[in-house]
Amino acid sequence: MSLIDAHQHFWSLATPGHTWPTASEAAIYRDFGPHDLRTAGAGVALDGTVLVHSQPTDRDTDWILALASRTPLVRAVVGWVDLLQPDAPARIASLARHPKLRGLRPMLQAIADPDWLLQDALTPAFEAMQAAGLRLDALVQPRHLPMLARFAARWPDLPIVLDHAAKPAAAQMALDPWRDDIAALGGLGLFCKLSGLRTEQATGAPATALMP
Structure with missing residues (x-):
């Protein structure tokens, strides 16, 4: 393996x-x-x-x-890529010619509007990503998960990879409604990276505290 x-x-x-x-x-x-x-x-x-x-x-x-x-x-x-720029589709097509490029990641966790990804102005960029066979890495927080479910339903042919399991509040073990929201995304075919979960824990907390 x-x-x-x-x-x-x-x-x-x-x-x-x-x-x-x-x-x-x-x-x-x-x-x-x-x-x-x-x-x-x-x-x-x-x-x-x-x-x-x-x-x-x-x-x-x-x-x-x-x-x-x-x-x-x-x-x-x-x-x-700055997905809102008018030249974003051309930039995406150019980058996609590199044999190792597999996806793009907007910094959603740093954007105040949790629904930013749903705006119509991003449609040309997402269409360009689909045409190039790229994936969307979603750097999000629990507040974004309901929006991400709507986005996935709107773009069923754009693969989505959830970064760091959406960074749950593991330090406080405040895991609801994150549990239900992330389970709902699983039914929509998203992929999920677990990397980064340890950095969300309280200092000294054991890895076993992250077990389901």
Whole structure:
């Protein structure tokens, strides 16, 4: 069985437009690139990774695609496009020519309007994603899940990958209505990444607390 890390990042603190990680996240506030990935994966029978953008910029997406081209361990890339821009469909079509691009991820968790994804102005971008065979990575929080169910029903042919299980309030163990909302999404054929759940827990909480 192949072992794939479905969600990892590269970043360079000196890159213009860099916003994450910040100095307050001291444990990861340093550059992280292919060498660090190989070091972190030493001793693990890792067959590949999915490299996800860390900054909501075209520059970051171009940079990680270039890194992916010369990093065999990176099997796929999830990038970023400003989906509201008039040239978004052309940008999507251009990026999709890269053999490792598999999806795009708008930074929904940072957008105040939980229904942002439903606006008609995004239709050309989603049509371009479908035409290119791309997936939508949904970086969301529990407040977005009812909207995401409506979005999935509206776009049944656009595969959706839920990042970090929608970041439930695991530190407070306040898991309702998240439980019911995420179960409803399962019936709509969405995929779900569990990566990142541990960072939502309280400091020192055991991983077993996340068990169903």
